[in-house]
Amino acid sequence: MRNPLVMALRNGRAFLKLKKRKMFGASTGFYLYGRLFRYVRPYLLKAIVATIITIPIGALDAAVAFSLRPFLDGVLVKQSTHSVAYIPFIIVGFTCLQGILTYFSLYLNGWIGCHMVNDIRGELFQKLQTLDVGFFDENSSGMIIQRFYSDPSTLQTNVLDNIKVLLTRFFSSISLACVLLFTSWKLAIVAIFVLLCILLPSTRIKKLMRYISVRLTEIGTEMISFYNETALGIRVIYGYGLSERRAKRFSVFQKEYIRPSMKYVKTQGWMTPSMHIIASVGIAIIIWYGSHEVVKGQMTTGAFVSFLAALIMLYNPVKNIGHTVMATQQSLLAAGRVFDLLDIHPKINDRPEAQELRGIQDSIIFDHVTFEYSPGKPVLKDMSIRFKAGETVALVGDSGGGKSTIASLIPRFYDVTTGAIRVDGVDIRDLTLKSLREQISLVTQDNFLFNGTLRDNLLVGNPDATEAEINDAIERAYLRPFVDSLEAKLETFIGERGVLLSGGQRQRVAIARALLKNTPIVILDEATSALDNQSEAIVQKAIEALMEDRTVIVIAHRLSTIRNADRILVVSDGRIIEEGSHEDLLAQDGTYAMLYYTQFKTKKQQSASLEALNITASV
Numbered sequence: 001m002r003n004p005l006v007m008a009l010r011n012g013r014a015f016l017k018l019k020k021r022k023m024f025g026a027s028t029g030f031y032l033y034g035r036l037f038r039y040v041r042p043y044l045l046k047a048i049v050a051t052i053i054t055i056p057i058g059a060l061d062a063a064v065a066f067s068l069r070p071f072l073d074g075v076l077v078k079q080s081t082h083s084v085a086y087i088p089f090i091i092v093g094f095t096c097l098q099g100i101l102t103y104f105s106l107y108l109n110g111w112i113g114c115h116m117v118n119d120i121r122g123e124l125f126q127k128l129q130t131l132d133v134g135f136f137d138e139n140s141s142g143m144i145i146q147r148f149y150s151d152p153s154t155l156q157t158n159v160l161d162n163i164k165v166l167l168t169r170f171f172s173s174i175s176l177a178c179v180l181l182f183t184s185w186k187l188a189i190v191a192i193f194v195l196l197c198i199l200l201p202s203t204r205i206k207k208l209m210r211y212i213s214v215r216l217t218e219i220g221t222e223m224i225s226f227y228n229e230t231a232l233g234i235r236v237i238y239g240y241g242l243s244e245r246r247a248k249r250f251s252v253f254q255k256e257y258i259r260p261s262m263k264y265v266k267t268q269g270w271m272t273p274s275m276h277i278i279a280s281v282g283i284a285i286i287i288w289y290g291s292h293e294v295v296k297g298q299m300t301t302g303a304f305v306s307f308l309a310a311l312i313m314l315y316n317p318v319k320n321i322g323h324t325v326m327a328t329q330q331s332l333l334a335a336g337r338v339f340d341l342l343d344i345h346p347k348i349n350d351r352p353e354a355q356e357l358r359g360i361q362d363s364i365i366f367d368h369v370t371f372e373y374s375p376g377k378p379v380l381k382d383m384s385i386r387f388k389a390g391e392t393v394a395l396v397g398d399s400g401g402g403k404s405t406i407a408s409l410i411p412r413f414y415d416v417t418t419g420a421i422r423v424d425g426v427d428i429r430d431l432t433l434k435s436l437r438e439q440i441s442l443v444t445q446d447n448f449l450f451n452g453t454l455r456d457n458l459l460v461g462n463p464d465a466t467e468a469e470i471n472d473a474i475e476r477a478y479l480r481p482f483v484d485s486l487e488a489k490l491e492t493f494i495g496e497r498g499v500l501l502s503g504g505q506r507q508r509v510a511i512a513r514a515l516l517k518n519t520p521i522v523i524l525d526e527a528t529s530a531l532d533n534q535s536e537a538i539v540q541k542a543i544e545a546l547m548e549d550r551t552v553i554v555i556a557h558r559l560s561t562i563r564n565a566d567r568i569l570v571v572s573d574g575r576i577i578e579e580g581s582h583e584d585l586l587a588q589d590g591t592y593a594m595l596y597y598t599q600f601k602t603k604k605q606q607s608a609s610l611e612a613l614n615i616t617a618s619v
Helices: 004-014 029-077 087-128 133-138 141-183 185-204 206-232 234-239 243-295 301-319 321-342 403-409 433-438 454-458 467-476 480-484 503-517 533-547 582-588 591-600 603-618
Strands: 363-374 377-388 392-396 418-423 440-444 521-525 551-555 567-572 575-580
Touching (some): 029 087, 087 321, 141 185, 141 206, 206 321, 467 533, 575 582
Parallel strands (some): 440 521
Antiparallel strands (some): 363 418
16 A cells, blocks of 8 residues: 655655756756855855865865975985974964965855845745745645745755865866876876766766755655644644544654655765775775885985875865765755746736726626636636625625635636636736735735734735824724733734734724725635634624725625625526525525524524624624
8 A cells, every 4th residue: 555645755846846857957056056156246356266275275285285395305215304394383384374365255255145145034024925826725834934935045055165176176176197107207197097986886876866856855844844733733733632543643754754864864875985995995096006216216205205196186076076076966956946936937026017996986896707726627617797886795605605716816816727817907917916806915824923022913904004003993993802802002012924813803903904904805714614603693693894995805604794785696517506685695595595594593592692682892
């Protein structure tokens, strides 16, 4: 039997459902580093200085190795230290200078990296806020955190560090190779051949390293999502005793994470020793051949020791190249994912000649609208509706019939599949998104509140609201007793997602910010369905204040809350099957009447419920 979690992880390899690039070749290394250069350009002078510094850092390795030749020749051959006594001090001086330059190189790279990451994160955050609602439906919070926050950090850690290391090693290798050739071209040929043999294993494991990096990132993304889900759903986890079950599920992630991790360990396990063995064989050959050259008088002892020192300094970083290869894979994958995000073209965007919407004068019309979340599965089917300006229209019906979809299409959270939605005769796709959404206030069953103060959340509706306007909205949303009961009043922190407030309080805060926004169109999507009777009565009075002199679309489950709507539309299976006032629909004795009497059983029970509701509201 297939493990569903493993299958989910495998299916998640598409990440953002974007077209994957070939991860090696011209489409990655040069291409991605070329794109990254755009973020280096503002700091080009510092980048040039950081690059130039790597030249002496690398070259000083060769200077240290080369200085051993005259020193040893003077001591061993001439049996004198007077003429070369200064060389140890020069070596110490070179090493100190190399250390100072390395510090400045690290500082400059760190400074450039921090600013680059800030710039990239800024662009990614802007992109995040332009993506379609469908993007957030299809991708987990863990994926979003990983791609939008963690990947830029990987770029800073790996890309710039790798560039510094590679440049330093490049210049070090060139200078050391010059020392080898200058000292003995015959031994240098052997040394370079061995060097190529050392590099061969690293070229063979590129594909495997790439696969390991992808797998670790995939599973890490799922684990981040799981952590986030646990934090947000902790009350449900405690309430249903899910801790043990979720711990078992998390252990599955851990097991899945171990497999690619161990593949990495095993790869490193055989690659590093093999490189050491090849290097030791090369050094042994050099020692054997070089000693013969010294005995025959073809090479001085100092030259031979200098050659060996340069060779070892050249081989040592190469033997540890496996770590650099892995880091390079991670940085290239992270860079590819970052640029994939930046290259996304949102489906919902402004057309070139989009108009500004200034308000609603006549109506909002659904003109033969069909809509599909998934191809071939229509949620709305050839639907035609007219919402007149200043009218209150209620949408009722069974769950899944398409009511909330209608509410989501008006502010263009999604675009219709066929047909059109028009405001005063203009297709909303010909209106700017900003101006369209500025004319709409949305109050839902689960309104999102931001982590901040009560004032911060009220000003979401109108950042420029005056104190008088804020107080008016508080009064009309029936928030005054609650605000006055708080020690810090409007400066009270309400916690992430408003967790420190009750359901009714959150709803009234949402209504108050909608009042402050003061838009001509209001959409109420199940705004009271999750509340008890007392909270519902208070919130309903706040909603009535919000509905005054506006075009209102109400989606309701509790039919008692929409009895006074100008029109009620019964939605079922993506179609309007009944339409009329409350009394007209009851008289038709159709679907609406069945729904209504199912809730209230008899007219006597209905009257008793309404009477209790009115008494509670007056209290």
